[in-house]
Amino acid sequence: METHFWHERWHRREIGFHRSEIHWALKRHWDEISGGRAGRVMVPLCGKSLDLRWLAERGHGVVGVELSGRAVEEFYREWKKAPTCTRSGRLQHWRAGNVEIFEGDFFDYLNDEPFQMFYDRAALVALPQEMRGRYIDHLGSLLADNASGLLVTFEYDQASMDGPPFSVPADELGDYPGFRFELIERRDALADHPGFAQRGLTDLQECAWRVIPV
């Protein structure tokens, strides 16, 4: 999936993935994922998700990475914050309140301090299978040994609909070394995504996973 695909989606306002509510899995499961820790949270491929704000309001330092400058500008504008912006290697580093967003390619993002927590909603599933292993490896390189994360995936018949979002079956997760994936909750999600039914799906499961580096 080339970067211009996503720039084009933002340019055309084809951002059906963006939600005006906090994700259910974050609200229900974040406390058990964070274990009450107040450290920094990595949010890869963050878009302009309101979940960034929710995490910040819980006292976390939040660090997103997002390709689209348009998404980043909209995030801060809608939050009514005026961010600073500086160059950081190949990325632009935006910051306001306790949310920092690095604008650029996630694979160019490097950190000096490992993250103890991460939140992935619509990041892994945004990538085709041939990119997902590289994504998981890079995410792993950013995390502390005792990190934990919340991952939200979709499962559906990939033959019935093209991604993104892609189906990431449970057995695929088992193929990624370096992480243990524990299913926390699985939900029927078709009713929440009528557009996917129109695209041909008759079954859609949304899964919340606790992810632990091993």
Ligand SMILES: C[S@@+](CC[C@H](N)C(=O)[O-])C[C@H]1O[C@@H](n2cnc3c(N)ncnc32)[C@H](O)[C@@H]1O
């Ligand atoms: C499906 S959207 C999900 C956004 C956000 N996680 C949410 O829940 O609303 C995927 C986002 O990843 C961004 N993206 C795609 N590839 C990327 C990459 N290589 N590096 C950084 N961001 C990327 C896209 O611009 C898009 O905003």
